[in-house]
Amino acid sequence: MTLFQVYARALQYLTKNRWRVAAVVVANIILAIITIAEPILFGRIIDAISSKSDVTNVLLLWAGFGVFNTVAFVLVAREADRLAHGRRASLLTEAFGRIISMPLSWHHQRGTSNALHTLLRASESLFGLWLEFMRTHLATAVAILLLIPTAISMDWRLSIVLLILSIFYWIIGVAVMKRTKEGQAAVETHYHQVFSHVSDSISNVSVIHSYNRIEAETSALKNYTKDLLKAQYPVLDWWALAGGLNRTASTVSMGVILVIGTMLVQQGKIRVGDVVAFIGFANLLIGRLDLLRQFATQIFEARAKLEDFFVLEDSVEERAEPTDARDLGDTVRGEVEFRDVSFGFSNTSQGVHDVSFIAQAGETIAIVGPTGAGKTTLINLLQRVYDPQQGKILIDGVDIGTITRKSLRHSIATVFQDAGLLNRSISDNIQLGREGATREDIVRAAEAAAAAEFIETRLNGYDTTVGERGNRLSGGERQRIAIARAILKNAPILVLDEATSALDVETEQRVKAAIDKLRQNRTTFIIAHRLSTIRDANKVIFLEGGRIAEMGTYDQLSRSGGRFTSLLTASGIVIDEDEEGHKLPVPAEHA
Structure with missing residues (x-):
């Protein structure tokens, strides 16, 4: 994106307060115009003093302008500050709501800390741009547009110096931005690395303490900050050089104006007051050019932060619910059907393939299989963490792809392995x-x-x-x-994602008793490693390689001599036989 595109999109966030913003901007433009009158009045005062004329009226007018400017500036600046702070608070709330509503797959891919850092950095940049837009940006542009023709009308010869100075400022700014564009983008990348490292370390502080990683993690952060400064310093050097060149140019310009003005006064072509007024104009113009340079620098530094934020915002918009999505309703029975469902992850063979089964309302479905078989993926598809690439998932005969995620999740309660x-x-x-x-x-x-x-x-x-x-x-x-x-x-549908796998046996029994109460009259999906916990399931689905390898009741599969039977044996569950010779599973602790 060009600097203008970045700036234009940043200002779009102010449209919610467009009328208040417009009033502040207009007030600042009026103040900028009034400011131009001050050097003219000051020049009149000098001329009146030189000619020993009455200066009372001019002095009072000049003082009045000064008082008005001060009071008006305070009031306008106060309103601009309030608007910018209020809009930043709103942006944080709105963006947070959109980001947190994104599917887990989006968070897994992007990284939560990265999204958070992008939001915080962008909010500060946007705040600065909004504040300066209302305070100085348009006012500066209007002032420059008025200062140049006014200066030419006063004396075209002195105005040439100011015109050359303006061109010099522009050339320096463009050159430095070209030199530092890639460097500033690299700086933002390093900022993300620093923030990600800090966030990752703090969120896993117990592991860091346990493995005595405090010094190592601190040292790693120190290296990240060194890389950050290594990228930042050249950018700062170029802008410092630009500032030095601009200051030198403005000083030389003022000297040239004084020399030319002195010569013109000595030749009787202009008055001393005109020279004084023009110098005031020159100071005003140089000040505005400096503001313009700071403005360009501000947008340039913000570009890398905001471009990343705009990409984030656009990705959120792409995931918005379709306009024709409807609610599932409040009378959900809980019948769930997977119909030829397939979903795969990029750069891996993991996923699920051609999965079909029906869970009748109120049934308990146990999903088992080795690690990486697709158990969690299957449940994530039910909750629309991911959307199927092929096939459909239906609840009470309704395709969940046609309903809102909010209404879908309203009908599903989940108990995770990590209680959350x-x-x-x-x-x-x-x-x-x-x-x-x-x-x-x-x-x-x-x-x-x-x-x-x-x-x-x-x-x-x-x-x-x-x-x-x-x-x-x-x-x-x-x-x-x-x-x-x-x-x-x-909720009519319950998901138990290995809810007891991290518990000791005694605690597991207490939690299991609570779960058994919870399962009553609900369609329940259980992902379990401890196979003794799924004895009461109406249906067991054994996944392997993302496909249904076996499906039936617990007793049927345990007697089949297939993969589920092998898994029971590997889990320490003894297979006994009944009077007719059928194999029956017995938990190892009861054998």
Whole structure:
């Protein structure tokens, strides 16, 4: 994108407050025009003093302009600040909402810390551009357009010096931007690396402590910052050189104007007041040219940050729901059908292929298989984390690709292996299941999940803060809160993604009892490594290589002598035989 395109898109965010912004901009333009009158009045004062004329009226007018400019500037600057700060706060909220609504696949591909860093860096750049647009950008452009013809009308000979100076500023700015374009883009890449490293290290601080990686991680960050500065310094050097050249040029220009003006006064062609007024004009123009240079530098430095943010925004827009998407409704029975569903990941053979099965409303479906078989992918397709590349998934006969993600997920409750608790109170974490739930609803859900007893032993009870990712609770306590959350949601479809695999046997039994209550009258999908936990499933689907290798009841597959039987044996579950010689699975702890 060109600098103009970046700037134009940045200003589009101000359209929500267009009338207030327009009023501030117009006020600044008026102030810029009034400012031009000051050197003219000052020149009149000098002429009046030189000719010993009355200067009272001119002095009062000049003082009046000064007072008005000061008061007006404060009021306009205050309004511009409020608008810029308010719009930045709105942008953060709006962009956060759009980013967090993106599918998990998008977050996995881009990286959450990268998206967060892009948003924060862009919001600061946009804030600066909005503020300067309202305060100086248009006012500067208008002032320059008025200053040049006014200066020419005063004396064309002195104006040539200012015209040459303006051209010199423009040449220097263009040259430096060309020299530093790639360097500034590299700087942003290094900033992302620094932020990503910091975010990654802090989010895994327990591992870093455990493996004594504190010095190593700090040293790595130091190397990243060295690379950042190595890329940043040449860019800063070029802009420092540009600033020095511009300052030198403006100083030389003022000297030339003084010399030429002195000669013209001595020849009687202009008055001293005219020279004084022109010098005031020259100072104004040089100040505005400096602002213009700073403006160009500001957009140039912001371009790399904003281009990345615009790409992020566009990718969010591309994932927006189609306009004809409809709600699934509130009377979902929970019948789920996978019809010839296929989905594959790029650069890998993993995925699912030609998967077809039907889960009747209220049934429990267990999905098992070796690591990488496609179990989690299958569940992610059900929740539209990904969309099938072939085939359809239907709930109560409705293709989920035609309904909104919000209504789909309203009908699905998920209990993950990682409970996924927020650093809030126990009550707040359970209430995620249903917005607006009362304390009585929350307590009943906790009781149903066998969580009430440990919650009530806490000093603050349901108001106890669980810590980051629930680190102030045990694994079993975290899972029971997650189950309480799912109970409170009361969705017709339940997904248990290895919900007990990280628990000890005793805790698992308590959590399993809570899960059994939760499964009642719900279509349930269980991903499990511990095969003893799926004994009561209505249907077991054995996935291998992304395809359904075996499907049937638990007893049918355990007697088949196939892959599921082998998996039971490998899991330590003893296969006994009944009176008719049929093999029956018995958990190893009961053998």
